[in-house]
Structure formats: C-alpha cells, structure tokens
Amino acid sequence: MKNEQFSGIWIFAEHENGAVKPVVFELLAKAQELKAHNGENITAVLLGANVAGLAPELIARGADEVIVAEDEALAEYSARPYQQALSQLAKKYKPSILLYGATELGRDLAPRLMNDLHTGLTADAIDLGYDEDGVFYQTTPAYGGHILAHIVILEERPQMATVRQKIFTPLEPDYSRSGKVITEKVAVERDEAYEVLSVEEKAVTGTPIDQAEVIVSGGRGVKDETELTSLRELAELLGGELASSRPLVDAGMLPHSKQIGQSGTTVKPKLIINAAISGSVQYQIGMRDSERIVSINKSSSAPIFDISHYGAVADFKTLVPAVIAEIKKRKG
Numbered sequence: 001m002k003n004e005q006f007s008g009i010w011i012f013a014e015h016e017n018g019a020v021k022p023v024v025f026e027l028l029a030k031a032q033e034l035k036a037h038n039g040e041n042i043t044a045v046l047l048g049a050n051v052a053g054l055a056p057e058l059i060a061r062g063a064d065e066v067i068v069a070e071d072e073a074l075a076e077y078s079a080r081p082y083q084q085a086l087s088q089l090a091k092k093y094k095p096s097i098l099l100y101g102a103t104e105l106g107r108d109l110a111p112r113l114m115n116d117l118h119t120g121l122t123a124d125a126i127d128l129g130y131d132e133d134g135v136f137y138q139t140t141p142a143y144g145g146h147i148l149a150h151i152v153i154l155e156e157r158p159q160m161a162t163v164r165q166k167i168f169t170p171l172e173p174d175y176s177r178s179g180k181v182i183t184e185k186v187a188v189e190r191d192e193a194y195e196v197l198s199v200e201e202k203a204v205t206g207t208p209i210d211q212a213e214v215i216v217s218g219g220r221g222v223k224d225e226t227e228l229t230s231l232r233e234l235a236e237l238l239g240g241e242l243a244s245s246r247p248l249v250d251a252g253m254l255p256h257s258k259q260i261g262q263s264g265t266t267v268k269p270k271l272i273i274n275a276a277i278s279g280s281v282q283y284q285i286g287m288r289d290s291e292r293i294v295s296i297n298k299s300s301s302a303p304i305f306d307i308s309h310y311g312a313v314a315d316f317k318t319l320v321p322a323v324i325a326e327i328k329k330r331k332g
Helices: 022-038 052-060 079-093 104-117 225-237 246-250 281-285 303-307 316-331
Strands: 009-012 042-048 065-070 097-101 121-125 127-130 136-142 147-151 159-163 180-184 214-218 241-244 271-275 293-297 310-313
Touching (some): 009 022, 009 079, 022 042, 022 159, 042 052, 042 079, 052 065, 052 180, 065 079, 079 104, 097 104, 214 225, 225 241, 225 316, 241 246, 293 316
Parallel strands (some): 009 042, 042 065, 065 180, 097 159, 121 159, 214 241, 271 293, 293 310
Antiparallel strands (some): 127 136
16 A cells, blocks of 8 residues: 555554463564654554453553454454454554564464555564664565665555564563553454364473573584583573574474574573574574573684673583583582
C-alpha cells in the first residue's frame, strides 16, 4: 500500500501456551525508542481464541493499545486465517510499521502479509532505527554475514520486518500504565487445506540456549567428542548449557538447537565462554550482546577477542581442565 496517511507502530503479539513470547516484549521496548522519534502510538495485535487476558501484560510492557481479534479459527496457528485476520486489521488501521519476531511463526506469516499488503519486508533484522534524514531503516546481515545492510522501504506501507530474538532488552513491566484495549471482529475461515490433529510438546533436554544464563560454546578447534566432553563438564559445573558455532553442528557433534549465530540462535546470557572459536561475523551476530564474554583461542589475532571482555591466548585443551579442577577444588 502506498505511503498515504499511515501511522502507528504495530507489534504482532505472538503467544504460545497462554503466554506472550519474550520476543514481543523485546519489540515493544524497541518500539518505545522508535516512538520517541516519530511520535506514533504503539499497538500490540493479539490474535487467537480466549486471549484477551494477555492484553494487560502487553500494556505493562510498553503497548499504548492492544487490538484483540478472537475467533475459534484462530485458536491454533494456521497460516491462512491468521493472514486473513492481520491483513484485514492492517488495511483498516493503516500502521506505518509492522514488526514480527523472527520465530518460525513470524517467518511464515510475515511474507504472506507482504504479499497481501503489496509492501516490502526485511527478514531477520538485528537493528531498527532512523537515519539522519528521518528515514526508518532495518539492519540485517547480508552476503553470509560479511556485511550489514541497511534496508529502507521508501514508498510502500506498512514497513515490515521480522526481528531476531535476544537483540533488544525488554522493559520491566509497569502495571500502573494505562492503555486502550480494542476488540475487533474479523472474517476468517478455517483452512480446509489441512487440519491440526494434535499438538505435541517437543522434548528438550536442559534449558534452551536462548534462555540460558551461562553458556560454554565450542568451535572448529574442538576435534572430537573427548574434547567436547570437557566443555560439557565445565558448562555443568557452572550451571549452564553447552553450545557451539556452526562447524560442530555440521560435523554432527551437536544438534542445530545448540548452534549460536546467524544461521542458528541468538543468545544473550550473563556469561558466555567461547573455546576454540575464531569469531566469524556470523557467530558474533548471535552472541555479541552477552553481558560477559570470555574467550579462549590459541591465536592472539582471533576476531572473537575484539568483542570479548576477557580473553586467554591459550589452548583450551589445557586451560579448560585446569579451570574445571579449580572449580571442583573450591566447591570442595
């Protein structure tokens, strides 16, 4: 749609098992920064069945208003009815910006809205802002992560982007905030092309790495399971999770759910220890906002040291066992 009388920052409020996804709160926090520049209201859009009870949390986290559209056809995510509902609302209210979390659902839904609304879409953005001319831009890795591209959508509206998780810091909830809840009726139909027969929880061992407070991550320099075992032991002693850069996943040593980076998961732990990781741009994108970054690498020129708070030019095969021994000694 052409850039005429469009206003408002919209956040698609994805939810699961009766709870709003954390990435939504991250986007609401970033939307507050955008609002400081453009002065436009922040709206969370909530689709589903019996989901109105989630609206107060969205307001407490930064939404000025919440649009709630409920229908039994929206009870479980299905691409077509969600596309129909969100498209109808966007055409009615004409937001200037529409943001989604770069989740499986967001990556499925956003391109469908792009087609419906005849606008542009930036995928997997890692930053949002305004340039010196007041033009809204989205930053995303390009060419395998070797460069960062600033993308602008000059004419069509809404300006849309899926945004990676763990990029922005959510605001603390303020339950004294007041906001408006708008109930909308949408004309949607169940997708006859397929039917959801059942939903099963995926079995996950340990804490997902994007929720872990401590991570020990291994890289290309980890050559076999024996070497990986020492990193796993260190992670366990620290109450953390084991993760890796892409080479260990490609080698079949760890599942993709443990991969940090552009083609894996973005993490933001309190502490991350990188062992034998050189620190490609692709990897850094996935962990550079961690509170404390400690890196071990035999090469003093490894790029990972550029973003590390602490570093050791050493062979992890010698240093990590020594650290493990010291931790065990102190724990008694």
